[in-house]
Amino acid sequence: MDSLIVAAAQALAAGDVLGALKRVALRDDAPALALRGIAMAQLGDLARAKTLLKSAARAFGPREAVARARCVVAEAEIALVSRDLGWPEKALETARAALEKHGDRINAAHARNLQIRRLLLIGHLDEAERLLARLDPSPLPPAVRASHELAVAGIAIRRLRIEPARAALTRAAEAAQKAGIPALIVEVQDAARLLDEPAARLVAKEGERPLSLDEVEALLASDAFVVDACRNVVRRAGDIISLVSRPVLFALARVLAEAAPADAPRALLLSRAFGARHADESHRARLRVEVGRLRAALEPLAEISATAEGFVLTPRLPGDAVVLAPPVEVEHASVLALLSDGEAWSSSALSIALSTSPRTVQRALDALATAGMVQSVGNGRACRWMMPPVVGFPTTLLLPGPLPSD
Amino acid sequence: MKKLQAEIIREYGPFDNAPRVNGVTFDGQHVWFASGEKLHALNPESGEQVRTIDVASHAGTAFDGRYLYQIAEDQIHKVDPETGKILSTIPAPGHGGDSGLAWSEGSLWVGQHRGRKIYEIDPETGAIRRTIESNRIVTGVTWVDGELWHGTWEGEESDVRRVDPVTGDVLERLEMPEGTGVSGLESDGKDRFYAGGGGSGKLRVIRRPR
Numbered sequence: 001m002d003s004l005i006v007a008a009a010q011a012l013a014a015g016d017v018l019g020a021l022k023r024v025a026l027r028d029d030a031p032a033l034a035l036r037g038i039a040m041a042q043l044g045d046l047a048r049a050k051t052l053l054k055s056a057a058r059a060f061g062p063r064e065a066v067a068r069a070r071c072v073v074a075e076a077e078i079a080l081v082s083r084d085l086g087w088p089e090k091a092l093e094t095a096r097a098a099l100e101k102h103g104d105r106i107n108a109a110h111a112r113n114l115q116i117r118r119l120l121l122i123g124h125l126d127e128a129e130r131l132l133a134r135l136d137p138s139p140l141p142p143a144v145r146a147s148h149e150l151a152v153a154g155i156a157i158r159r160l161r162i163e164p165a166r167a168a169l170t171r172a173a174e175a176a177q178k179a180g181i182p183a184l185i186v187e188v189q190d191a192a193r194l195l196d197e198p199a200a201r202l203v204a205k206e207g208e209r210p211l212s213l214d215e216v217e218a219l220l221a222s223d224a225f226v227v228d229a230c231r232n233v234v235r236r237a238g239d240i241i242s243l244v245s246r247p248v249l250f251a252l253a254r255v256l257a258e259a260a261p262a263d264a265p266r267a268l269l270l271s272r273a274f275g276a277r278h279a280d281e282s283h284r285a286r287l288r289v290e291v292g293r294l295r296a297a298l299e300p301l302a303e304i305s306a307t308a309e310g311f312v313l314t315p316r317l318p319g320d321a322v323v324l325a326p327p328v329e330v331e332h333a334s335v336l337a338l339l340s341d342g343e344a345w346s347s348s349a350l351s352i353a354l355s356t357s358p359r360t361v362q363r364a365l366d367a368l369a370t371a372g373m374v375q376s377v378g379n380g381r382a383c384r385w386m387m388p389p390v391v392g393f394p395t396t397l398l399l400p401g402p403l404p405s406d
Numbered sequence: 407m408k409k410l411q412a413e414i415i416r417e418y419g420p421f422d423n424a425p426r427v428n429g430v431t432f433d434g435q436h437v438w439f440a441s442g443e444k445l446h447a448l449n450p451e452s453g454e455q456v457r458t459i460d461v462a463s464h465a466g467t468a469f470d471g472r473y474l475y476q477i478a479e480d481q482i483h484k485v486d487p488e489t490g491k492i493l494s495t496i497p498a499p500g501h502g503g504d505s506g507l508a509w510s511e512g513s514l515w516v517g518q519h520r521g522r523k524i525y526e527i528d529p530e531t532g533a534i535r536r537t538i539e540s541n542r543i544v545t546g547v548t549w550v551d552g553e554l555w556h557g558t559w560e561g562e563e564s565d566v567r568r569v570d571p572v573t574g575d576v577l578e579r580l581e582m583p584e585g586t587g588v589s590g591l592e593s594d595g596k597d598r599f600y601a602g603g604g605g606s607g608k609l610r611v612i613r614r615p616r
Contacts, residue, residue: 004502
């Protein structure tokens with residue numbers, strides 16, 4: 001490296017972003033472009049940072065594979081932070097392999113962390129866990145270690161293994177302190193706070209109460225028959241029946257569980273499942289058909305019988321029937337769950353993360369925007385969606401991913 | 407052109423108080439190296455540091471028999487090794503794109519990193535006296551017995567090479583092992599080169615071939 005690049009890198013490492021920029025502001029050689037890109041990213045100008053890093057990667061010579069790979073990794077980090085989930089992951093893997101091959105283990109590990117965090121965001125937990133298992137965090141410097149532990153915690157939280165998640169967050173906090181990077185310390189604190197916020201509501205015959213993630217974990221491990229409205233499944237201990245693609249059956253199951261051990265009146269079932277305001281004979285016939293389907297679906301876990309007033313649900317094994325509901329019930333809650341990370345998302349990134357069609361996501365965003373729950377900035381392809389500040393929508397159970405305990 | 411594998415006979419560092427080695431020189435007794443914010447004097451026999459001077463040191467280092475010269479940002483400082491004081495400052499010819507510094511025959515020789523050049527300049531004024539073209543990134547410069555040597559480090563490839571000071575033609579090359587680069591080069595006047603290892607924080611001794 002040359003003199004001003006060393007001086008600028010030294011300033012950047014010491015947190016003097018403007019000092020670094022001042023030294024390389026007028027230079028357009030590859031290392032200067034890369035440094036300016038990183039400085040811009042630290043100043044929050046991600047669009048400019050992306051352009052600079054792209055030109056830097058192009059400007060490095062054919063012998064400078066490592067420098068080029070580092071630019072690609074930095075670009076991938078910016079893409080992840082700006083929730084650009086369509087960014088080519090293949091390029092990141094190529095860069096990671098190049099760094100590993102040339103012995104730059106720290107940046108290779110950093111690239112691996114980015115891959116894992118991207119998989120976490122789009123809910124591919126198994127793959128994320130597989131990559132995580134291949135990474136030995138012990139030789140990593142504190143900052144990379146902290147982000148590694150955040151990924152470990154992220155997976156544990158989504159799998160509802162709260163003790164391991166807490167342990168990982170404690171290690172992340174220690175590493176972040178050691179690294180002394182304020183943004184990282186705050187990120188770890190935010191993640192830890194999530195564990196203590198109410199994550200769901202328990203609706204049972206005695207009434208409702210908020211549940212923390214620990215309590216959710218305990219509930220799902222207990223003998224209770226749980227209608228889980230966070231994931232649209234019905235479960236008891238390890239047995240899970242998914243009603244994700246059958247919303248009418250799920251709505252019926254929920255009404256029955258809320259009423260259990262008493263019966264749920266027909267009128268209530270009709271209004272909650274079909275939105276019917278009054279019950280005529282055709283509605284009653286439809287209800288009979290749908291209850292028959294639900295009875296068949298829930299057969300292994302519960303029995304549904306007709307009563308004079310309506311229907312009653314009885315778990316086959318001892319244990320109460322309860323409903324696990326999101327803490328705040330709104331439509332399109334899963335979109336809000338993603339937006340509540342405080343980042344600006346494109347609708348295409350939301351569609352990748354939720355594995356739903358861009359049209360469905362767009363409809364949800366339009367509805368939420370009309371209700372004043374989300375806002376957008378920019379137009380066309382540059383349009384980004386975010387939550388208005390200070391909403392505090394706890395999200396964990398609504399985040400994408402396989403079902404807890406899968 | 408002769409091509410040999412560089413023979414590394416000793417390694418110092420990395421040092422706790424030096425994050426990198428940006429430049430190297432030799433005062434006949436101690437090896438001085440630039441670590442970014444300091445100059446460090448090292449006893450080459452024991453490998454112990456004998457003292458440090460607080461001075462910005464981002465690239466090449468040189469010694470003229472009495473004073474040290476040190477590139478910092480886009481300037482070259484003349485430093486009194488006794489007091490650590492900066493005595494004078496001249497502009498660096500590469501405007502901060504400089505890497506590698508040597509003193510010989512009343513001139514300073516400055517490597518220009520991506521410019522792939524070596525400048526001969528007036529140590530008093532900084533005026534350019536001569537320009538030698540290289541075809542590689544220059545990361546260190548030294549003179550020994552009338553021979554001009556410079557270090558190169560481009561991505562994964564690095565070597566120490568002797569060039570014709572008039573034409574810039576490469577006469578001899580010592581290839582560095584994979585994963586080791588040269589940032590800063592100095593001869594001890596006899597059979598050794600001292601070479602800085604950049605971000606590895608190492609200082610290496612390379613045998614000069616006969």
